[in-house]
Amino acid sequence: MSKTVYVIGHKNPDTDSVVAAAAYAALKRAQGQPQVKAARAGAVNPQTEYIFQRFGVPLPEFIPDLIPKAEYYIDELPPVIREHTPLWEALVLLEQSPRQVMPIVDAIGAYKGLFYYNAFAKNILTKINPHRKAVIPTSIGHLIDTIKAQPLVPTDCEAMFNGRIVVASLSAERFQDYIHAEPAHNKVVLVGDREEVMRIAIEAGVRALIITNGFIPSKDITKLAEAKGVAILISSYDTSSTSLLALYSTPVISVADASIKPIGPRDFMKTAKLAIAASPARAVPIVDDGGKVVGLLTEGDLIREPNIELILVDHHEFSQAVDGIQNYHIQEVIDHHRIGTFSTPYPITFINRVVGSTSTIITSMYRESRTPLDRAIASILLCGILSDTLVFKSATTTDTDREMADYLASITDLTIEELGRDIMGSASLAARLPIDQLLRMDRKEYEVQGKKLTVSQIELTNSQELLARQEEVLQGLAHIRTEMGAYLAALMATDITKFESILYIDADREFYAYLSYPMQQPGIYILKDVLSRKKQLMPALTEMVQAALG
Template sequence: MSPVFVIGHRNPDTDSICSAICYADLKRKLTGEEYIACRAGHVNAETQFVLEHFGVEPPRYIASFEPRLSDVQYREVAGIDSEMSLRRAWDYMNENDIQTLAVVDEDRHLNGLLTLSDIARFYMEDQDANALAEAKTSYRNLVDVLDGTLVNGELEQPFEQGRVVVAAANPDVLEDYIAPNDMVILGNRYESQLCAIEMNAGCIIIGLGAKVSRTIRKLASENGVSIIATPLDTYTCAKVISQAVPVRHVMRRKGLITFEPEENVEDVKRTVSKKRIRYYPLLDEQGRYIGMFSQRNLLDLERPNVILVDHNERDQAAEGIRSTNIVEIIDHHRIDSVETSGPIYFRNQPLGCTATIITQMYHEKNIEIEPKIAGLLCSAILSDTLMFRSPTCTPLDRMAAEELAKIAGLNIREYASEMFRSSSRLRDRSMDELFHMDFKYFQVQDRKIAISQITSVSEDELSGIRDKMLEYMESCLKTSGLSMQFAMLTNIIEEKTELLYVGKGAQELVRMAFKKECGEHSVVLPGVVSRKKQMVTPLLGAMEEEAGL
């Protein structure tokens, strides 16, 4: 069974990361199958502190679920050498049930492509008697396709001059047909063999399994004539000899369409849909051949199974979420716009933290919570509820955190203070990093806004970044595609937020939402510490009121 990816939202906070890790652990213990904890963004300082405290590696980073060619089940068919005969290339195609072969050099760099159609076209078209010489066909290939033996000559030497002549006439007539350097196909008649050597043929092919006399071998050697002995009759020799041509003579070199593993599957589909080509070579970053994929491989691509934790909004989900098969959602936020292809297990409870829900599920399934998992779950609850100060905190959150703290051996007050301090040192970070450390998008009709939250236990830290943050928000608003931007500077200890805002109509919107006189770009909101319950609801309500909804 393919693995299931358990992942939180973009710009993940401690709840998003810890819930993904712990829910993947629970699912593995329940099913015995593979569940992989993932993240859709970088780990912030607070979450890094938590993971290091409990000795847990950060989850796998997935920038996008948009399928890449590396996700496609391509054929790992080895490339062939350009000197391989068409006969052997044909056999290789049949053995691997593939109609296109990559022709590569010794370093696996692509030299050309050979298709079944190329072989058929060459074989069916009228080839003149000079075809073998034009292709500089090696005697090794000739001996191979004729199932013969090289009695005289060099295997690696190419046949470069002359025509192919079938010596069907009497010896006294052959003199009119054989020219110097020709390749002569004949039978066991001594006179014909002698005539071909006397006419300075380049090679004679003696068929019917006839023995080559010592005299003919001696004369051929003296006159530089190669001899191939074969058990085939004259007709069969004439029929198969063109199969000795090396693939380089037939392969396509120009206009080759190649792809790399990291290319987006949808982009590739658009490209190949306009072509009448069945197979395409896959090359690595150094241009080395990896394998071959077909248009059918693109259509048969399996969608990854995904479980969303701590979010259910498309805008908050990892890139390419539409390309996945969502099988579960565990969340504590409002229900929004994620769509699924069928009914799924969706658990949404009005609690302060997703980790509280997952703690309940451990108990419901009678799965013991080990200390490390308990520590992660407890950390998530303390973070999301701001150590029980947030109005989103419920008695169930507090009860779960206290129980988990005992299992993990934590003193809640001391540990939470240390955890919150780890995310401080705001002045050491760029405004871009701080703004995007914990922010979410929200939309009402065609108006889209972003709300960032920056928390600290120090009022000096928050006031120290205020002006720089406003300057940053103003500078990036025009290119953000947003109507307005908001930043909550939240003091956890004093339980208050200074709300910064930029954008046309932002001041009036905040005044309408909080029924409070506001400055041009900021307002202090005592008691406001929760974005979900105390910020999003009034702001979106005011936006809906303005829109007449």
């Protein structure tokens, strides 16, 4: 089974991150890799939602975390056995199964128990115990299928009953006494060529008569059986072999282990490991919300690679990545930010270019590979470039960004200036969001001398709307700082009409003495001509934190 490869951006994604994931996944699929899917690690902001809706592109799949779950280790749908399958047939299937453990399901595929050799050995003993009269659930149809018998006088083949297997080894006189000693309606009598014994059994009203060694009885016997409603089956095997096979006609569910409880696809692998350790089969089934089997985990699955791999776009540091990323193989990184402490134990493709947007890099990769661009994908790529460069006003903007934007505009027949106004206008809706949601948009985490910093950024066309909520903003930042145990929590609100940003900040008390930006009021600072968090704010903020920490 081929692995799924997710192209995914950073937590609290901005427009460029989500666009890059969608566009690069589309490029990979166009190049013959259908297993590549776009994903996002958080809710989208109003600007991103507007862009994807406007151009009719589905949003990437939301993956809140990648902490290992059972579904990431499901190789393929396991072979299953229907609960009424004869035991003999089930044993053949089990022998052919590579794992030698199989889920048992009902008619609609819902899990009923596990079938494995230890469970079979334990439960079959209760049916062949010589100190007890063996009673097995079976049916005429199961007996026919298991013994490969020829039905001579068929009756209801599907009806299940609790059958007693009786070998007619006594003399006719003694057998007469034995068969009438207790009700005979559930007895299955095995006999050779003795028609006198056959007649006694039929007149006693047994459920079925199995004649061994291929002997065909007289017409008188068959007519009597028809009149009494007794099934006659002809077995080509001898009596000893037939009696053994008759025991194996019982449905497999009767010897299954129903004590092993299933887990769900979204259950953490920690839960799965405990379940496997507690399972006598050293295996545990995985079922969906409807109880249907979708997978099977065994001890061997715990040491193999998960069935997903990753391509990171618009970030590479694990502190900014979806939780649990360290558990997976990373195929590629495509980014335009500073290179941090990222490393892998194996070689990967790492593309990092000095441009203002990851969407610029993805566009150039389409051109370099001569892959045709779908108009909708080209449209969102143009939006990604314009969003991340603040319509070329950001200090991070390069000539390459402008060149790629012109190329995309020519494909899409969109006007850069008009589109830029539209998407920046949609971004300003962020100021009306609930504070908790607003502060988690495009939030990135950093570390300076062992101290955590968290800095969010939003773009506005009117900074006054957010200033009216300044107390809410500062209280929200204080809550985030406490929640994360961070040294500093900040929001950079960039006004793209004034070419300035307002910095809302909550930090350790000692830090404020080193904060060199003009203060509008406590916790709020004016950043003239500062539009880029990456190139303008973070280098300066890092120096200030280092100075405060000594």
